[in-house]
Amino acid sequence: xxxxxxxxxxxxxxxxxxxxxxxxxxxxxxxxxxxxxxxxxxxxxxxxxxxxxxxxxxxxxxxxxxxxxxxxxxxxxxxxxxxxxxxxxxxxxxxxxxxxxxxxxxxxxxxxxxxxxxxxxxxxxxxxxxxxxxxxxxxxxxxxxxxxxxxxxxxxxxxxxxxxxxxxxxxxxxxxxxxxxxxxxxxxxxxxxxxxxxxxxxxxxxxxxxxxxxxxxxxxxxxxxxxxxxxxxxxxxxxxxxxxxxxxxxxxxxxxxxxxxxxxxxxxxxxxxxxxxxxxxxxxxxxxxxxxxxxxxxxxxxxxxxxxxxxxxxxxxxxxxxxxxxxxxxxxxxxxxx
Amino acid sequence: xxxxxxxxxxxxxxxxxxxxxxxxxxxxxxxxxxxxxxxxxxxxxxxxxxxxxxxxxxxxxxxxxxxxxxxxxxxxxxxxxxxxxxxxxxxxxxxxxxxxxxxxxxxxxxxxxxxxxxxxxxxxxxxxxxxxxxxxxxxxxxxxxxxxxxxxxxxxxxxxxxxxxxxxxxxxxxxxxxxxxxxxxxxxxxxxxxxxxxxxxxxxxxxxxxxxxxxxxxxxxxxxxxxxxxxxxxxxxxxxxxxxxxxxxxxxxxxxxxxxxxxxxxxxxxxxxxxxxxxxxxxxxxxxxxxxxxxxxxxxxxxxxxxxxxxxxxxxxxxxxxxxxxxxxxxxxxxxxx
Numbered sequence: 001x002x003x004x005x006x007x008x009x010x011x012x013x014x015x016x017x018x019x020x021x022x023x024x025x026x027x028x029x030x031x032x033x034x035x036x037x038x039x040x041x042x043x044x045x046x047x048x049x050x051x052x053x054x055x056x057x058x059x060x061x062x063x064x065x066x067x068x069x070x071x072x073x074x075x076x077x078x079x080x081x082x083x084x085x086x087x088x089x090x091x092x093x094x095x096x097x098x099x100x101x102x103x104x105x106x107x108x109x110x111x112x113x114x115x116x117x118x119x120x121x122x123x124x125x126x127x128x129x130x131x132x133x134x135x136x137x138x139x140x141x142x143x144x145x146x147x148x149x150x151x152x153x154x155x156x157x158x159x160x161x162x163x164x165x166x167x168x169x170x171x172x173x174x175x176x177x178x179x180x181x182x183x184x185x186x187x188x189x190x191x192x193x194x195x196x197x198x199x200x201x202x203x204x205x206x207x208x209x210x211x212x213x214x215x216x217x218x219x220x221x222x223x224x225x226x227x228x229x230x231x232x233x234x235x236x237x238x239x240x241x242x243x244x245x246x247x248x249x250x251x252x253x254x255x256x257x258x259x260x261x262x263x264x265x266x267x268x269x270x271x272x273x274x275x276x277x278x279x280x281x282x283x284x285x286x287x288x289x290x291x292x293x294x295x296x297x298x299x300x301x302x303x304x305x306x307x308x309x310x311x312x313x314x315x316x317x318x319x320x321x322x323x324x325x326x327x328x329x330x331x332x333x334x335x336x337x338x
Numbered sequence: 339x340x341x342x343x344x345x346x347x348x349x350x351x352x353x354x355x356x357x358x359x360x361x362x363x364x365x366x367x368x369x370x371x372x373x374x375x376x377x378x379x380x381x382x383x384x385x386x387x388x389x390x391x392x393x394x395x396x397x398x399x400x401x402x403x404x405x406x407x408x409x410x411x412x413x414x415x416x417x418x419x420x421x422x423x424x425x426x427x428x429x430x431x432x433x434x435x436x437x438x439x440x441x442x443x444x445x446x447x448x449x450x451x452x453x454x455x456x457x458x459x460x461x462x463x464x465x466x467x468x469x470x471x472x473x474x475x476x477x478x479x480x481x482x483x484x485x486x487x488x489x490x491x492x493x494x495x496x497x498x499x500x501x502x503x504x505x506x507x508x509x510x511x512x513x514x515x516x517x518x519x520x521x522x523x524x525x526x527x528x529x530x531x532x533x534x535x536x537x538x539x540x541x542x543x544x545x546x547x548x549x550x551x552x553x554x555x556x557x558x559x560x561x562x563x564x565x566x567x568x569x570x571x572x573x574x575x576x577x578x579x580x581x582x583x584x585x586x587x588x589x590x591x592x593x594x595x596x597x598x599x600x601x602x603x604x605x606x607x608x609x610x611x612x613x614x615x616x617x618x619x620x621x622x623x624x625x626x627x628x629x630x631x632x633x634x635x636x637x638x639x640x641x642x643x644x645x646x647x648x649x650x651x652x653x654x655x656x657x658x659x660x661x662x663x664x665x666x667x668x669x670x671x672x673x674x675x676x
Contacts, residue, residue, distance in 0.1 A: 150641050154492040154584040156534045156573065170532075174512060189617040190624075194508075194577050196494045197621055198584070198635050198649045203614040207595065207637030216640060231641035233584040233649065235494065238576055239532050246492040246536070246571040248586075257545065276541040279527040283535055286528075297536050299545030302554060303488050303569035311536045311571065 004032035005329075005338065008067045008091065010059045010082065011074035012036035013045060015164050016096060020071055020322035025050045029326060030333070037063050039074075061085035068338055071325050072096060087123035092338050094125050094325045098210075101126040101218060108221050111327045112268045113140045118328070118337055125328055128222060129214040130320030131155050131234065131243050134293040136222045137319070138312055139249065141267035142260060143223065149250040149306070150229040153215065156237045156244035157200055158284055161316045162187060170238055192238050200234040209234055242284025243316040247309065254306045257298050264295055269319070274298050282313040293319055342370035343667075343676065346405045346429065348397045348420065349412035350374035351383060353502050354434060358409055358660035363388045367664060368671070375401050377412075399423035406676055409663050410434060425461035430676050432463050432663045436548075439464040439556060446559050449665045450606045451478045456666070456675055463666055466560060467552040468658030469493050469572065469581050472631040474560045475657070476650050477587065479605035480598060481561065487588040487644070488567040491553065494575045494582035495538055496622055499654045500525060508576055530576050538572040547572055580622025581654040585647065592644045595636050602633055607657070612636050620651035628653055629661055 007024075011017040017038075024031055034049055037059035045056040057063065059082060064070055070091040072079050079097035086093050100106045107117035108126045113136050118125060128136070135153060142148075159166040166187045173183045173193035183191045190197055200211035208216075211234040220228045237244075265272050273282045274296040281296030293314040301307030314320055332338040345362075349355040355376075362369060372387055375397035383394040395401065397416065402408055402424040410417050410424075410433040417435035424431050438444045445455035446464045451474050456463060466474070473491060480486075497504040504525045511521045511531035521529045528535055538549035546554075549572040558566045575582075603610045611620045612634040620632030631652040639645030652658055670676040 152490050152586050152639075152641060154571075156494070156575070171516070175516060178509070178513060178516075190621055195621050195623040196575055196577060196582055198582070198619050199617060203617070207614055207635070208640070229641040231586060231639045231645070231647055233492075233586075233635065233647060235582075235584065237494070237534055239534060244534055244536070244573075246573065248490050248569060248571075276545055279537060279541070281536055283528055283533050285533040297545065297571065301490075301569045302546070303490060303567035307569070309569055309571060 004030045005068040005333070006033040006035070006066055007031045008035040008037055008064055008070040008086070010037045010070065010072045010078065012047065012056055013038045013042045014073055015160055015167070016073040016317055016321040019317040020073065020325060021047070021049050023318065023322050023326050027326060029329065033066070035063065035067060064089035064091050067091040069094065069329050069332070073321065083124060092121070092123060092125065092332060094127060094328050096127050096321055096325060098129065098214060100124050101128065102221065108218060109328050110136045110222055110324065111331050112137050114222055114224070115331050118331060118335060121337065127321065127324045127328065128218045129211065130161050130316040131157060131245060132215050132218040132222070133320050133324050134243070134312055134314035135215070135245060135247065136219055137267065137293050138264055138270060138295055140223065142251065142255070142263045145263065146251040146253050146255055148228065149252055151219070152231050152248040154233045154246045155235055156239070157234060158239040158241050158243055158316060159192060159236065160241045161243065161320070167240060170240065174238070188236065192236060194238060196238070197236040198233065200236050239284045241288040241315060241317060242313055243320060244284055244311065244313045246311055248301050249308055250301070250304055251306045251308070255308060257300060257308070260308045261298050269293060270295060272296070281311060284313055287313040288315050290315055291318055291323055342368045343406040343671070344371040344373070344404055345369045346373040346375055346402055346408040346424070348375045348408060348410045348416065350385065350394055351376045351380045352411055353498055353505070354411040354655055354659040357655040358411065358663060359385070359387050361656065361660050361664050365664060367667065371404070373401070373405060402427035402429050405429040407432065407667050407670070411659065421462060430459070430461060430463065430670060432465060432666050434465050434659055434663060436467065436552060438462050439466065440559065446556060447666050448474045448560055448662065449669050450475050452560055452562070453669050456669060456673060459675065465659065465662045465666065466556045467549065468499050468654040469495060469583060470553050470556040470560070471658055471662050472581070472650055472652035473553070473583060473585065474557055475605065475631050476602055476608060476633055478561065480589065480593070480601045483601065484589040484591050484593055486566065487590055489557070490569050490586040492571045492584045493573055494577070495572060496577040496579050496581055496654060497530060497574065498579045499538070499581065499658070505578060508578065512576070526574065530574060532576060534576070535574040536571060538574050577622045579626040579653060579655060580651055581658060582622055582649065582651045584649055586639050587646055588639070588642055589644045589646070593646060595638060595646070598646050599636050607631060608633060610634070619649060622651055625651040626653055629656055631657055
């Protein structure tokens with residue numbers, strides 16, 4: 001076990017890559033070399049990280065010599081192409097793409113839920129899709145004492161989940177609408193400014209989107225419940241950062257609001273913000289930039305026995321991506337797995 | 339039965355009142371006198387309706403002499419105060435507020451669902467809350483052949499549901515955020531620009547908002563199913579016009595996507611817009627200004643037997659309010675009830 005770890009960040013110039021560097025500094029992550037990798041287009045760019053000024057290099061299969069931990073947050077294509085080279089060079093990969101998540105020998109990890117799955121890793125660890133992570137984090141402390149029978153989740157996902165170009169598109173389209181100009185969508189299939197789109201990622205055959213299947217299949221894998229009944233509708237909203245989810249969950253045995261709240265509150269990295277009388281609940285604007293997952297609007301689900309309805313919000317760039325990855329790296333170090 | 343009907347519009351200067359006048363002209367509603375009523379503040383204002391220029395008068399208990407049909411779209415307080423005077427003066431009231439909806443002798447009507455309830459009216463007819471109307475309209479044609487067991491609905495409601503001042507607030511706050519200025523909320527409890535709020539209307543004791551209870555109780559009343567299992571989360575999104583709803587519904591017997599789609603498609607005033615392969619589904623932006631309720635994203639609910647998940651969008655000022663009111667007036671005329 002070294003005192004410091006050489007870390008490569010693939011996608012260092014992206015929204016999640018930048019957040020990764022910020023959080024690593026904030027938490028004093030024991031990074032030796034920080035190797036910033038990105039596409040050819042970004043190579044040569046200078047980025048200040050803490051007190052170091054670092055130059056971005058093009059990510060290639062030869063980029064990983066001497067690296068202990070490689071964090072990938074680029075496209076699925078980049079992860080598919082370069083992750084095997086990083087593993088071959090001796091790095092442990094923590095991958096933010098969907099390329100490896102459902103592979104049997106790849107742990108898919110939310111540390112608060114299934115850190116133990118890291119023990120069996122073979123070089124690649126995946127982090128879940130951004131709405132999946134907080135959902136599992138919040139439900140797990142209740143599930144272990146009162147198993148879940150069914151989850152229905154409808155999301156309100158911010159544009160930063162689709163990258164910097166999506167944030168620019170929201171800005172640009174918003175100005176165009178305010179100024180009475182025509183809008184032409186590029187990143188999203190339809191106008192996102194002052195609109196909501198019931199589509200995140202591409203459609204698959206069954207009428208569900210890939211994003212919805214990710215929520216369903218990844219939740220099952222993380223919770224080790226391959227038959228878990230879960231349905232999702234993933235919706236994009238004109239918000240910069242912060243994914244919100246309206247969740248309706250049925251448990252095996254009756255549970256009241258007080259007990260549900262107590263169990264969730266005891267879960268690590270969760271803040272309860274639920275004072276209806278004074279209009280207090282989490283919103284993406286209030287949660288952006290925070291590490292915790294925020295939960296509010298907890299109430300009995302009127303439509304079923306043993307049901308609870310609630311609202312959660314998490315910063316999709318932090319707990320939904322970069323923070324979860326760094327927590328995994330910290331866990332690997334604590335477990336002497338790196 | 340007269341050939342023409344004298345119509346009073348209380349709240350004539352509001353968003354719904356203006357839409358009511360527009361739709362009445364578009365549909366050639368047989369209006370004799372059009373009496374535009376509003377608060378003291380708007381009295382004296384001139385409004386052009388078709389070829390007439392009309393002056394807004396202050397709404398008082400003396401405003402309804404000679405009126406056949408009075409449409410109320412003001413506050414609950416105004417409806418509570420003035421509706422009895424309108425009925426006493428001999429008018430039939432079609433009320434858009436929540437003041438009278440749950441009264442036993444007040445029909446609460448979506449014409450496509452329960453027009454027959456108009457027969458028993460005693461002078462007051464209520465129209466449902468804006469997200470309730472399209473939900474009942476879409477589910478009814480399926481419910482009559484395969485009864486609903488449970489509905490879960492999460493909404494994405496536009497700001498125009500809260501009136502013109504809410505639209506102004508979204509505009510103003512959006513500019514402030516783009517220009518990097520601080521935002522102070524007035525109409526909504528928190529910033530609505532680039533944000534979503536899991537609160538519509540005020541909170542009630544059980545942790546549900548009044549809006550959520552409206553969806554639950556009004557759906558039960560309209561469908562004549564007082565025990566219907568239904569749960570709702572009502573969420574405000576930064577959209578001008580058009581309420582969207584993500585719906586998960588369980589039926590008594592299995593139903594597939596094709597049969598569900600056929601039944602809904604056969605319902606009056608409904609357009610199916612559901613071609614996932616080419617990213618076609620309704621959005622508030624595409625539906626604003628339309629009379630129909632639009633349905634897309636129809637798929638099996640993966641999490642339950644006999645379940646269907648879908649997405650609907652309707653113009654909250656039209657089918658959610660003014661259009662539904664005019665359709666009720668037309669139905670009253672057709673049934674010789676006025």
